Amino acid sequence: MLIQQIRNATVKIACAGNAFLVDPWFQDRGTGFSADTVRPEMQGVKSPLDELPDRPERILAGVDFCLVTHVHPDHVTKDYIPDDMPMIAQNAVDAEKLSRMGFQQVRWFANEPMALGGMRITRVEGVHGDTPEVVRRMGMVSGYVIEAEGKTLYIAGDTVWYEGVRDSIRKYRPDAIIVNCAAATVPLGRLIMNLEDLQRVYEESPDALIIASHLDSVNHATVTRADVRRWIDENGATRVLVPENGQAIAVD
Numbered sequence: 001m002l003i004q005q006i007r008n009a010t011v012k013i014a015c016a017g018n019a020f021l022v023d024p025w026f027q028d029r030g031t032g033f034s035a036d037t038v039r040p041e042m043q044g045v046k047s048p049l050d051e052l053p054d055r056p057e058r059i060l061a062g063v064d065f066c067l068v069t070h071v072h073p074d075h076v077t078k079d080y081i082p083d084d085m086p087m088i089a090q091n092a093v094d095a096e097k098l099s100r101m102g103f104q105q106v107r108w109f110a111n112e113p114m115a116l117g118g119m120r121i122t123r124v125e126g127v128h129g130d131t132p133e134v135v136r137r138m139g140m141v142s143g144y145v146i147e148a149e150g151k152t153l154y155i156a157g158d159t160v161w162y163e164g165v166r167d168s169i170r171k172y173r174p175d176a177i178i179v180n181c182a183a184a185t186v187p188l189g190r191l192i193m194n195l196e197d198l199q200r201v202y203e204e205s206p207d208a209l210i211i212a213s214h215l216d217s218v219n220h221a222t223v224t225r226a227d228v229r230r231w232i233d234e235n236g237a238t239r240v241l242v243p244e245n246g247q248a249i250a251v252d
Contacts, residue, residue: 001151001176001251005243006059007052008217009075009158009180016118016148021066022155022178023075026056033073035220036186045219047074053246056080064117069157070128070141071097074218078102088114090123090142109142119148124168126159134189145172151251156180158214160190161197169204176251177205180214181228182221194223195231202237210240211249 001015009023025032025048032047052059057080065086068076071094078101086105089095095108107114113122122145128138143157145168154174156165169177179201183194192214193201202210215225228242241249 001149001153002248003153003176003178003211003251004248005213005245007050007245008048009069009214011178011213012059012063013146015146015151018064018117018119019062021063023069024066024081025075025077026052026080027077028079032077035218037220038185038187039222042219047218049219050217050245067121067144068094068098069143069155070094070139072158091140119146121146125164126157127162127164128158129189129191130160131189134191137188138191143168145174151175153178153251158192160193161200165201166204169201174205174208176209176211177201178211178213181212181223182214182218183223184218184220185222186220195227198228198231198240199235202240208239209251212240212242215242
C-alpha cells in the first residue's frame with residue numbers, strides 16, 4: 001500500500017491494483033474559500049494556501065475513482081476533475097451534491113461495506129467539531145477503513161478525538177492511520193484534531209504508523225507541519241510521519 005500526500009486532506013492511494021484519490025481538492029492556490037478564523041492575520045486570506053505538488057493531469061493519471069469523506073470546499077471541488085470520474089460519497093445526500101456539481105458517475109455507502117477491486121472499504125463515523133453547535137453546522141462526516149493485501153488503513157477524516165475514533169482503532173487495529181490534525185478553528189470552536197487529539201490516537205494505536213495530514217493549506221488552521229514535527233521531537237513519537245506535498249509513504 002502506497003500513500004501519497006497531495007495537499008490538505010487530498011491523498012492518493014495505490015493498493016490491490018487500484019489507484020484512487022481521497023477528498024480531491026484541486027483548486028488553484030488562493031482561489032477558493034476564506035473561512036472565518038480565530039487568527040486575525042489570516043482573516044480574508046483565501047485557501048488553498050499552497051500549490052499542488054504536480055500538474056493536475058499528472059496527479060489524476062491512472063486514478064480509478066475518488067473517495068469523498070464529506071462535501072466541504074476544502075475537500076472536494078470540481079476543478080480539473082473530469083465529469084466522468086467515478087466518485088464515492090459517504091451517503092445519498094452527499095452523492096446528490098456531487099451529482100449537482102457535474103459528476104456523472106456517483107456511488108454512495110448505504111449500511112454495508114463496499115467491495116471494490118480487491119479492497120474492502122467500510123465507512124465509519126466522525127464528529128466534525130468540539131461543541132454541539134459546531135457539529136450541527138458542519139454536518140455529517142465520515143472516515144473510511146480500507147482493507148487490502150493484508151493491510152488495514154484507517155482514514156479518520158475531519159473529526160475530533162472521541163469514543164468513535166477510539167472504537168474504530170480498537171475494532172479494526174489499523175496498520176496505518178491518516179489523521180487530519182491542523183486544528184482548524186473558527187470562532188464557534190475547533191473543527192478537527194489538534195495535537196492533544198493526535199496524542200490520544202498515538203497512545204491508542206501502539207503498533208500503527210500515523211500520517212499527519214490536512215496541514216498548511218487552509219486559512220483557519222492553527223497547527224502547522226512545524227508544530228507537529230516539534231511535538232514529535234518532544235515526545236519521541238517516531239511512528240508519526242509528516243509528509244510534504246507530493247511525498248509518498250509505503251505501508252509494508
